[in-house]
Amino acid sequence: MFPQGGVFIFTGNKAPLPRVKGKENNYSAMRTLPFLFLLLLIPLLLPAQKIKDGQLAFERKQYDVATQLLEKEYNKEKSRVERGKIAFLLAESYQAMHKSPLSIRWYGIAYDNQYGVEALREYAYALKRNQQYEEAMASFKELGLEIGSPYEYRKEITACEQAKTWLKEPDRSFAVSLADFNSNQSDYAPARMGESQIIFTSDRSSATGENTYLWTGKDFSDLFVADLKTHLVLPLEIPAINTERNEGTAAFTPDGKELFFTRCFTSEKRADQYCKLMVARQENGNWVEPVPLPFVKDFINYGHPALSSDGNTLYFSSNDPDGWGGYDLYYTQRGPAGWDDPHLMSRAINTPGNEQFPCFDGDTLYFASDGHPGMGGLDIYKVFPMSNGNWSSPYNLKPPINSGADDFSFCIVNRTLDEEIQLQAYFSSNRDGGMGGDDIYLAEKRKTVEPLPVEPTEPIVYQLFLDVFVLEKIFQDPGNPNSQMLGRKPLAGAQVQYSNNGKLTTQVVGEDGLLSLEIEENRSYQFLATKEGFWNKEATFSSAGLGRDPNNPIQRYELEIVLDQLYADKEIILENIYYDFDRWEIRPDAEPTLNQLARDLQLNPDIRIRMGSHTDCRGTSRYNQELSQRRAQSAVDYLINKGVAADRLQATGFGEEVPAVSCICSECTEAQHQTNRRTTFTIIE
Numbered sequence: 001m002f003p004q005g006g007v008f009i010f011t012g013n014k015a016p017l018p019r020v021k022g023k024e025n026n027y028s029a030m031r032t033l034p035f036l037f038l039l040l041l042i043p044l045l046l047p048a049q050k051i052k053d054g055q056l057a058f059e060r061k062q063y064d065v066a067t068q069l070l071e072k073e074y075n076k077e078k079s080r081v082e083r084g085k086i087a088f089l090l091a092e093s094y095q096a097m098h099k100s101p102l103s104i105r106w107y108g109i110a111y112d113n114q115y116g117v118e119a120l121r122e123y124a125y126a127l128k129r130n131q132q133y134e135e136a137m138a139s140f141k142e143l144g145l146e147i148g149s150p151y152e153y154r155k156e157i158t159a160c161e162q163a164k165t166w167l168k169e170p171d172r173s174f175a176v177s178l179a180d181f182n183s184n185q186s187d188y189a190p191a192r193m194g195e196s197q198i199i200f201t202s203d204r205s206s207a208t209g210e211n212t213y214l215w216t217g218k219d220f221s222d223l224f225v226a227d228l229k230t231h232l233v234l235p236l237e238i239p240a241i242n243t244e245r246n247e248g249t250a251a252f253t254p255d256g257k258e259l260f261f262t263r264c265f266t267s268e269k270r271a272d273q274y275c276k277l278m279v280a281r282q283e284n285g286n287w288v289e290p291v292p293l294p295f296v297k298d299f300i301n302y303g304h305p306a307l308s309s310d311g312n313t314l315y316f317s318s319n320d321p322d323g324w325g326g327y328d329l330y331y332t333q334r335g336p337a338g339w340d341d342p343h344l345m346s347r348a349i350n351t352p353g354n355e356q357f358p359c360f361d362g363d364t365l366y367f368a369s370d371g372h373p374g375m376g377g378l379d380i381y382k383v384f385p386m387s388n389g390n391w392s393s394p395y396n397l398k399p400p401i402n403s404g405a406d407d408f409s410f411c412i413v414n415r416t417l418d419e420e421i422q423l424q425a426y427f428s429s430n431r432d433g434g435m436g437g438d439d440i441y442l443a444e445k446r447k448t449v450e451p452l453p454v455e456p457t458e459p460i461v462y463q464l465f466l467d468v469f470v471l472e473k474i475f476q477d478p479g480n481p482n483s484q485m486l487g488r489k490p491l492a493g494a495q496v497q498y499s500n501n502g503k504l505t506t507q508v509v510g511e512d513g514l515l516s517l518e519i520e521e522n523r524s525y526q527f528l529a530t531k532e533g534f535w536n537k538e539a540t541f542s543s544a545g546l547g548r549d550p551n552n553p554i555q556r557y558e559l560e561i562v563l564d565q566l567y568a569d570k571e572i573i574l575e576n577i578y579y580d581f582d583r584w585e586i587r588p589d590a591e592p593t594l595n596q597l598a599r600d601l602q603l604n605p606d607i608r609i610r611m612g613s614h615t616d617c618r619g620t621s622r623y624n625q626e627l628s629q630r631r632a633q634s635a636v637d638y639l640i641n642k643g644v645a646a647d648r649l650q651a652t653g654f655g656e657e658v659p660a661v662s663c664i665c666s667e668c669t670e671a672q673h674q675t676n677r678r679t680t681f682t683i684i685e
Helices: 054-059 063-076 080-096 100-112 117-129 133-147 150-168 588-603 621-641 670-676
Strands: 007-012 027-032 036-039 174-178 187-193 197-202 222-227 233-235 247-252 258-266 273-283 302-307 313-318 328-335 355-361 364-369 379-383 407-415 421-429 439-446 463-475 485-490 495-500 503-508 514-519 524-530 537-542 554-563 572-574 609-614 649-655 678-683
Touching (some): 054 063, 054 080, 063 080, 080 100, 080 117, 117 133, 133 150, 150 485, 187 407, 187 421, 197 247, 313 355, 355 407, 364 407, 463 495, 463 524, 524 554, 537 554, 537 588, 572 588, 588 621, 621 678
Parallel strands (some): 187 439, 222 247, 247 302, 463 554
Antiparallel strands (some): 027 036, 174 439, 187 197, 258 273, 302 313, 313 328, 355 364, 407 421, 421 439, 463 485, 463 514, 495 503, 495 524, 524 537, 572 678, 609 678
16 A cells, blocks of 8 residues: 555563564454454355466465465476475465464475565564574574665564563463364354353354365354363354354353354455454344344454443454554444444554454453564453553463464453362464364463562652654665565654644654654654655654553553655556446545545645556457546545645546556456556656
8 A cells, every 4th residue: 555654563661562564464254364364355155166276276365275286386397486486375375274384384495496585574474473483583684684674673583582581481370271172173262151151163064054165175164162061062053143154253242142243244346255243132032133233334354242241342353444553453332322433442452463352351351462572473462441541551471371373362261260270261372282273272370379569669650652763665676666565664864743742843863763752641642754755754643541550660662654755757556446347436445545645645735646547458448448547537536525636636547558467368367457457646746
């Protein structure tokens, strides 16, 4: 997507957080990849189509099929460069299927066969997820040197150092074991159901439907119930819940008369799947047909419902573009008229990464995140409300609860069972030693003698610091903003303007691109970063909701402002601008990109641009020309409605005449057609 605003990152007092990988996150029905929830997919509900090669299987996200074909193709291929491409697809396929050791092997082979820094980056992250921290740190250091920016992976190296320390000092009060109701398929997202039952998600063979989920080669997921007394596991018996679609991640109201869960649908206008929050209600002793919750929007994914103890506050995860980035946690409250509009939880909890799988124990919130300092994939954290109405700083549960793999869905089911056990909780993980892809684990905490709290001899002094970094992008092909972005590096000499206690201050950043300042609680800060030859960019930071932690009274946060270079007379592709077949209206999922462009133009009033639209080669030349002109004009009209002066905009439809990829039309792959169908802008003044 064209230039985003500031990117907020929480680093705590010492340990910086890992950066979210700079690639698309693909999602499974209730979990992400790695292990969140399957979303935004190309037609996986359709019957299997004849696949001729591994790349086509990969493009259709049929990863189980892709690995079989790609390994055969790799063994036959003679060209080193082509072997590198095949090896990378194999690594990506195995990673999508949650098979880290195989993905590590093939990422390494891809890099050795000249695939490039993307293979090295994914190799480093895969090593980290596999708890090979020394090897991961070496790879991150090599990666920073190769792209010319040690800044980009400094947090990953620090996170690996921290994870090594945690592994040496695990919480020995917890005993972790596999739950006895796992299968050899994926089982995850446990939640309490009544006094002695657990409801969870699984794609085991007894799930509803006959179709195979081509992403995994397994069945679609359903909701199941495990009885902790009888040890029986059966599909959830409520009618109309389990279907041939993917269902999962459920939560009951305290009275057991409402069930909230996730179901994934194929869009009527698109082949992609989107997951919605559903609710089923019991009326007069019978369960009625489940329906989506009223605030659920199209082309956005929702999942992981959790309820407060009174059942009147619903928490969930969503990748709404208005969030902090990735998947964020939201809450909505029930009033006389029903559920209100969702509220984004504070930056004490949400990051530019992914926050998911909330679960409550009293007033303590447990959730999973890959954006806070962690051990590799998703880690489990807990927060609790503070006296000032904010949340505490997230606390990482560390080993043996967390590992380098994905750990999530921590849910306490029992407390004070006997003289030895303080509590029992279930959680999910895809760590080594399990039975299937994801498994459910039992965590038992033994009672220990807690030391008496030591009263501080002096009052605690709390301080908040904000480090603002001004950065520029590093492209694989320097000077070509449409080439692959390898990372970011500090932009020395940029000016940062901000308001501090009503006084407007301007500061020039040095070689490290850093502006550091102490900030106050419950305040909003606006920043404007500028440098000649770059787009002006604004960013906002709010300290509202940042909790005080007596064990860590000095908190540091980061805000990244990435400036884009001005490229005159060069087409720049706008990502995520799609149109329905044979239509030119701006779709809701294209609005965030155009909204950002409109705001950038308002911050740079001297720039005039040409909006361009390109089609693929299918259809007549005249038809494609007319369609592309309408699409370009629709984008211009949208920007005008957002306050951009009409005389700063020009619409040009190029039809099929200027393809990004040249190929014989009848032989072009779908990926090549998609590349040629693009919306662009060009600075003309």
